[in-house]
Amino acid sequence: MNLDAELSALAVQEDLPADVVWRLLQHPQARRSAALMRKDLTAASIEEVIRLGSARSLAANTHVPARVRARLAEHPEPSVRAAVAASVADEPPGLWTRLADDQDPCVRSFLAMNEHLPPELLAALAEDPEPSVRSNVVQYWRQAPEPVRRALLTDSDPNVRRSAASAYLPPADLVPVLLADPDTRAIAVRHADPSPELARDPDSGVRGAVAAHPNLPAELRAVLAADPDVFVRNTIAARPDTPSPLRERLVATLATDAPLTEWSLSFQRNPHTCPPPTPAPPRLTREQAEDLLDRAGL
Template sequence: MSGHLLCGLAANPALPAELLDRLIDGLLARPASGPDESPAESPDEADAELALALSGRADLGPARVAALAACDEDAALHLARAGLLDAAGVDPAARPAVALALLDEGAGPPGWARLLAAHPDREIRRRLASVPGLPLDVLEALAADPDVEVVAELALWTTEPSVAARLAAHPHAEVRRGAASNEAAPPAALAALITGEGLAPARSCLVCDREEIPFTHDPYCPRTDCALRGGAACAGGHESTLHEIRQQAARNPATPTAAAASLDGHPSLLIRWALAERTDLPQELYARLAEDPIPGVRSEVAGNPAIGEPLIRAMAARCGKGAQGGAGGDEVAHSLARHPRLPLDVLAHLARETRIGPALLPRIAGAAPAELARAAASADSRVRMLVAQRRDLAPELRDTLAADTDAAVVKAVVPHPGLSEERLRAMVGLHGVRVLARVAANPDAPPALLEELARHDPPVRRAFREIAGHPNATAGALLPALADERARPRAARHPALPAAVLADLLTDPDPEVARAAAANPSLPVDVMTGLLGDLLTHRWGERDEASDRRPSGPRPGRPPRG
């Protein structure tokens, strides 16, 4: 198959303009549909992938953009979302999906929205309902749509408060469910969805629309035509949808605090979990949620930036090897460790009691220089390792951590920019293979050091993968990295590879490696030219004469999709 090589060339930033045009023309001039194919049938998968690869280039220009958009729907959608496609060249009736993408980017005229609001395909109308900034008359048309799922989508996405308020009181429960998640809905309307005060009962839901009630949807439903959500149930009161409405409203930050807090102690873990996400509840309510029997609820509370220090300390005291934290203690500890206002002494306790892992924690990221210095001087290497995750440490503090006797601390700090070659070599000398891959990832690692790391005996596979993508890597460092299966595709993209090696990699049995080599900007132009000629001849039977090349535009008899 030649598709991976064509896609590689299509993505090559050094592809000359004449070869780019030839590639686009070859795509446009692909053979017409066979006698047994529908004339509107989509291009094959490889052609679609090629068109998409071409659409990602930064040097297309208006004519090439129009040509690619005309020949492939996915490419047109990509170009529309990238702001490259001119709306003047798009027929919304023929290509509604592309028109929707342009409207979503604010690049389509309002008349398109009015046209699509009356489209016979309900999926088009449903997708239109999520487009921001629709004219009021289009909002009204969608709010009156005969398909309830279109109206529910509008209820979820509209930014017009009056429309959201009206849909929050819609007689269909599914529409109310959409409004319950919408932050543009007025607070009073959201409160009513929780309390029911002043709100007439819903008259229907998707379950009783489609099934004889009472009905409970089988979570392992074998029916291929069934679109009901898992757990959907209705016994005449639209029970599952009303539960979802309360859950969504409880999570919605626009819902008044008092209305959300009225759900305190609700038997549904999903509603309690939604409450635990809110940042405006009283501390005593958070304290009750912190005692929840479900670890996920407790973990959500632990990471909530609104909880105060007393509750943070109480929850941390229940975490750890000797504490009675119950099931899910590690999950709670991990969330606490990521709390942005966690006291540093509590973080030190958590680092000793649970495995936090190599991550830059919010509290460390926001720590003042004096706090960092104190933590970096901790006797506990796990605390020093957390400080070493920062990439903007003062040089003195960085170098102190780089000289640490604990390999885990050194591994954390070694990708930090600014480390000298002497310091990097000292790390390798002291800690060997334990830090070698991280040294190879340092942005300032010099070419000579990378070559030495690539030739290290025994080889370190992870170091090969870092070297393969390192901008300072030379051919001498990259050639050994090609021996590693996972590093090979990255190395094949590296512009420091010699031309002869790149030419060999074009025939590599791994398509990902060959594609990367074809996309390498160091591939010689004469190699690109010969490769493209061979590929086009093999793929579409193109002859080299310029007279065979078609002008840009859709192929007659094969209209664009949409």
């Protein structure tokens, strides 16, 4: 671990003496870590963090007093206001409404991520003129009522429609609408019955979605096994119900000279496990912390 990383790890260690925290605040990377994670920042430390230019990290720290986060919600930098908006409580009352009216769409987008928002405010954000705000409503309000889901599934922006089609179970009457929309057709396939028409769609994404359909009949599996697109054939090879002889024949057609494509194809057929998490750094004694700070010139 390099010196910067060691200082950042020390900056989030619990029960550090206040004077050690203060010295760490003079190092940019350690200061950002302390501002974001520490639960015991003093009033003086908070002011020092702001003075030194790490208000954005501080704004995202949910352990900072509410009055400080309300103050940061008025910060001139949108990124700071956005960091507050993502998790702040409505304290003082009216803070959420003020953030929902912020002129910067980034702030409103981050507000849509706030898990504490009431349904009426989320519904208002679902009608925000900025598509990125509406997309975040989709991502973070999975229990939206049907009128809101319908509006988002038929939104004027294709990115919002795609997000909504991925996130929500559409009402039955909207499935044909989503299938007729080129931007949502591939996503909507999972809600329809596989058909020869869909299995021969000009869009390989649609054919790939059909190939992954849990109710794919054997005759369409045979059609898609001969698909010209390597990813569609790979999806058939990855299906647990594909007979072994067919799988072996398909895998023989998937060879490629592109390492990234080869890895992607292989991963779909044989998912890899994630590496174990990095162990937490050892807890430093006061003497060890002092030595680290001295080495860093703090």
